[in-house]
Amino acid sequence: MITPSGNRVYGIAAEYPSAAALYEAAKVVRDAGFKRWDVHSPFPIHGMDDAMGLGKSWLSAVVLIGGITGLLTACVLEFGPSWYLYPLDVHGKPTNFWTVPAFFPIMFELTILCSAFSAFLAMLMMNLLPRWNHPMFNWDRFKRVTNDGFFLVLEARDPRFSENEAVQLLEKTGGQYITAIHEEA
Amino acid sequence: MSDRSHVLPAPEGEFFETNRFAGLSLICGAVGLIGLVLSFIGAFVSPVQFSFSWLFAFIFFFTLCIGCLFWTIVHHVVDAEWSVVVRRQLENIALLMPVLAVLFLPILLWRKYLYRWMDVPLGVDAGLDAKRAYLNWGFFLGRAIFFFVALSLVAWLMRSLSVRQDRDGNPRFTLMMRKLGFVGLPIFALCLTFGAFDWLMSLNWHWFSTMWGPYIFAGTAGSSMALLILVITALRRAGYLKEVVSIEHYHIMGKWLLAFTVFWAYIGFSQYMLYWYANIPEETQYFIIRNTESWNVLSWFLVIGRFFVPFALLLPRATKKSVTGICCLAGWILCMQLLDMYIIVLPALHGTGVHLSILDFPPLFAIGGTLAFFYLRIVGKTSLFPVRDPRLLESLRLTN
Numbered sequence: 001m002i003t004p005s006g007n008r009v010y011g012i013a014a015e016y017p018s019a020a021a022l023y024e025a026a027k028v029v030r031d032a033g034f035k036r037w038d039v040h041s042p043f044p045i046h047g048m049d050d051a052m053g054l055g056k057s058w059l060s061a062v063v064l065i066g067g068i069t070g071l072l073t074a075c076v077l078e079f080g081p082s083w084y085l086y087p088l089d090v091h092g093k094p095t096n097f098w099t100v101p102a103f104f105p106i107m108f109e110l111t112i113l114c115s116a117f118s119a120f121l122a123m124l125m126m127n128l129l130p131r132w133n134h135p136m137f138n139w140d141r142f143k144r145v146t147n148d149g150f151f152l153v154l155e156a157r158d159p160r161f162s163e164n165e166a167v168q169l170l171e172k173t174g175g176q177y178i179t180a181i182h183e184e185a
Numbered sequence: 186m187s188d189r190s191h192v193l194p195a196p197e198g199e200f201f202e203t204n205r206f207a208g209l210s211l212i213c214g215a216v217g218l219i220g221l222v223l224s225f226i227g228a229f230v231s232p233v234q235f236s237f238s239w240l241f242a243f244i245f246f247f248t249l250c251i252g253c254l255f256w257t258i259v260h261h262v263v264d265a266e267w268s269v270v271v272r273r274q275l276e277n278i279a280l281l282m283p284v285l286a287v288l289f290l291p292i293l294l295w296r297k298y299l300y301r302w303m304d305v306p307l308g309v310d311a312g313l314d315a316k317r318a319y320l321n322w323g324f325f326l327g328r329a330i331f332f333f334v335a336l337s338l339v340a341w342l343m344r345s346l347s348v349r350q351d352r353d354g355n356p357r358f359t360l361m362m363r364k365l366g367f368v369g370l371p372i373f374a375l376c377l378t379f380g381a382f383d384w385l386m387s388l389n390w391h392w393f394s395t396m397w398g399p400y401i402f403a404g405t406a407g408s409s410m411a412l413l414i415l416v417i418t419a420l421r422r423a424g425y426l427k428e429v430v431s432i433e434h435y436h437i438m439g440k441w442l443l444a445f446t447v448f449w450a451y452i453g454f455s456q457y458m459l460y461w462y463a464n465i466p467e468e469t470q471y472f473i474i475r476n477t478e479s480w481n482v483l484s485w486f487l488v489i490g491r492f493f494v495p496f497a498l499l500l501p502r503a504t505k506k507s508v509t510g511i512c513c514l515a516g517w518i519l520c521m522q523l524l525d526m527y528i529i530v531l532p533a534l535h536g537t538g539v540h541l542s543i544l545d546f547p548p549l550f551a552i553g554g555t556l557a558f559f560y561l562r563i564v565g566k567t568s569l570f571p572v573r574d575p576r577l578l579e580s581l582r583l584t585n
Contacts, residue, residue, distance in 0.1 A: 047584035056502075091464065101458045 001156045001163060008183040010135035011037070012166040013142070013153040014175025019045050022150040025173035026051040029152065032169055036158035040136065040151040059122055066118025070110040078103040138185050141177055153181065198351065198568025199425055203561065206423075210561040217554025223547035228295065233534065234544045236295035241530040242548035243292060244384060245523055246556055247285055248401065251380075252409025254279035254340050255373055255402075261343075261359075261366035267437050269580035270429045270570045274416050276347055277563045278409075279340040284559050286333035288552050292384070293326070300325075302390040313390055320390060328383060332376040339369040347571050354573030377402055388533040392471045396456035403452045407445030408522035411515035414438050418512050425569050432506055433583040439505030442518065446499060450492035475528055478538035483528055491521040 001009040016022040019041060026039055030053040039048065049057075079097075082088070087095035093102065124130065136142050136153065145151055152175060154166045163180070170178050203210070228235040257275045260268040268275075297303055302313055302320050313320065342365055350358035378398030386397050394400070414435070420426050460468045475484050495514055504510040531545075571577065 050584065060502075091462070093462075101454075101461050104454060104458065 001161075003180065003182070009156050009163075010138075010181045010183045011153045011155040011161075012163065012170065012178060013136065013139060013151055013181050014170040014173075014178045015141055015144075016150040016152065016173075016175060019043075019150055021174055022152060023048060023051050025152055025170075025175060028173045029154070029169065032160075034154060034158050034160055036155040036161070038153055038155070040142070040145045040149075040153070042146055042148060042150075057126070059119065059126065062122040063115050063119045067111045067115040069118075070112070070114030071107055073114070074103070074107040074110040078106055135181050135183050138182050139179055141179075198570065198572030199429070200567075201420070201425060201565040201569055203565035206561060210558060213554050213557040213561060215554070216550050217552075217556075217558055220547045220549070220551030220554055224291075224544075224551050227544040227547060228291070231542075231544060232295055233298045234542050235548075236292070236298040237530055237534045238542065238545045239291050239295070239548040240299055240384065241526055241545065242552050243285070243288060244530065245526045245549070246288075246552045247380075248405040248522065248526070249409050249412050249519075250278055250281050250285055250556070251336060251373065251377055252405040253413065254282065254336060254343075254369075255377075255406060256409060256413070257343050258339070258366045258369040258373055261362045262370055264363065264576075266576045266579040267434065267583050267585075269574045269576050270426070271413060271417055271434060271438075272574075273347065273567065273570050274413060274420070274564075276340070276344040277560060278412070278416070280344050280563055281556050281559055282333065282337040282340045284556060285552075286337065288555065289329065289333065293329070296322075300387055300390075302387065316390060320387060325383060328379060332380050335372050336376050339365065339372055343369070347574075348567050350574060351568055351572050354575070356575045359575055374398075374402075377405065385529055388530070389471065391467060393468075394456055394460075394471070396452055399452045400449075400456055403445060403449040404522050404525050407442060407449055408519055410438060410441045410445065411518040411522075414442070414511060414515040415519070418508060420569060429570055429581065431583065432508070433585055434580075435508055435511055436502075436505045436585055437583070439499060439511045439514075442495070442511070442514065443499040443505070446492060446495045446518070450488075450496070453488075453492075474532045474536050480528065480532055480539060483524065483539060487521065487524050487528060490517070491525060495521075 003009060014025075016025055022039055022041060023045055026048060029037055030051065039045075039052065041048075049055075082099060082103075083096055089095065093099050136145075136151070141149065142151060143149075152170070152173075154161060154170070167178055224235065224239065227238075253275045256268070257272060257279055259265075260272060260275075292299065302316075303322055303325075305313055307314060307317070343362060346358050346362050346365065378401075381397055381401040385401070386393065417426065417430055417434075417438075421430060457472060460472060474480060495518060498504055498510075498514060504514065527545075531540075534540075574580075
């Protein structure tokens with residue numbers, strides 16, 4: 001979608017007076033069948049993922065794989081040298097599997113470390129970060145999003161998107177200051 | 186903010202019909218009474234075995250009750266919203282503390298069989314003489330009295346403030362309970378830690394562990410959360426709390442089960458590994474008894490059953506969101522807490538291997554039956570949830 005002045009439109013956005021209003025609006029947009037849309041608020045809103053129909057995030061699967069990778073890395077790095085490659089008698093402790101209590105701390109730490117890193121990196125990827133700018137910042141009112149502004153945006157790339165329908169839907173949900181957001185400033 | 190947010194409970198709350206469960210109450214009372222009679226017959230047949238079996242049963246139920254007091258306090262201290270609908274049951278179970286104080290009497294009366302240090306004369310054991318300032322009968326008794334008086338007082342104050350709020354909904358009570366929580370939390374920590382030192386660690390006065398308090402606490406918090414899940418489910422099965430407690434509350438309680446499963450393993454392993462690695466006879470004696478002969482089988486079973494099995498099963502969200510699943514695990518964790526206490530207490534008597542005695546069972550029925558009987562008396566006296574708590578609505582609308 002292109003505006004008369006030649007700008008590409010990112011989406012149609014609206015502001016809501018409260019978290020509760022935004023929550024109710026999200027349920028209406030979800031039920032209208034939109035897929036490419038988002039909400040913005042100064043703080044996380046409990047239950048918003050259900051209201052948006054997001055379903056279960058795949059972050060937990062990534063973290064599980066990261067954690068198992070860390071655990072196996074620790075096992076290989078510890079059992080490899082101490083059991084097979086270079087067994088050393090330390091404090092009279094066994095040089096076979098039964099020296100495992102001494103290895104648990106490393107296994108634990110590497111499991112946590114790799115889980116945390118994979119959670120962090122996957123979170124960045126899921127949020128398409130890092131990025132320099134976002135089209136939403138082309139709207140002056142949006143600056144209040146870190147303070148007391150609650151926003152909902154229907155993106156132009158949604159297959160169901162049409163300007164009239166989007167504006168009507170946002171009006172129906174009680175959205176204020178309905179505005180077309182440009183891709184470029 | 187869920188779809189259930191329009192459902193509001195009646196302002197007078199929901200009441201447990203004590204008359205409907207008079208039969209159950211009678212059975213519990215009878216089981217408790219028969220258990221008491223059998224225990225005391227055993228006490229005269231084999232006083233040594235009886236004293237250890239009684240301590241084992243007592244400490245199991247003590248950890249459950251004091252754990253419920255902990256959850257009551259901590260939810261006030263951190264101003265938790267989710268727990269409001271289940272809090273009354275925590276308060277009810279914590280109020281059983283005075284009953285436990287009475288059930289502690291056999292330990293005081295049969296103390297000579299349990300705590301051998303009471304009989305060792307001065308000058309025989311230098312290690313014991315160094316600890317006499319702490320390990321002496323007068324101080325031991327004084328501490329025990331302090332533990333039960335302080336814990337009972339906190340439990341009773343917590344519940345009576347909460348019940349008074351049921352009448353007028355005055356938010357001042359919430360603030361008072363929070364302040365009481367700030368006082369109650371250190372009292373709880375001191376009583377549990379030093380109670381664990383006095384009643385469990387001093388079974389072998391040579392041995393010591395600085396992790397002992399946290400270790401007992403980890404089992405306490407996890408197993409009392411398991412008990413809460415079972416109590417809430419039993420009430421729901423009986424037709425109460427249907428509109429009040431939702432699967433979201435089960436989800437959170439399941440997360441706590443998982444958290445304290447991990448915490449138990451973390452503390453238990455930290456305690457074990459340092460002693461295993463340093464390998465000093467004075468420190469390893471506790472584990473040598475429990476990691477040899479038939480005790481070793483039970484120790485392995487505990488490690489697998491208390492950590493690996495519940496950890497793997499509680500990790501997926503689906504288990505925590507299934508009432509059947511979470512109840513099976515809660516029951517399992519209670520069994521593991523029982524086993525944990527068994528492995529702590531009984532090897533002090535049967536150092537050469539597991540020796541399951543017929544006397545191990547009557548004290549469990551005696552204390553369990555008595556506590557259940559008094560719980561059924563208490564539970565009907567007030568609404569099943571704090572009906573005018575200012576945070577009730579947030580708790581009802583819980584999503585996570």
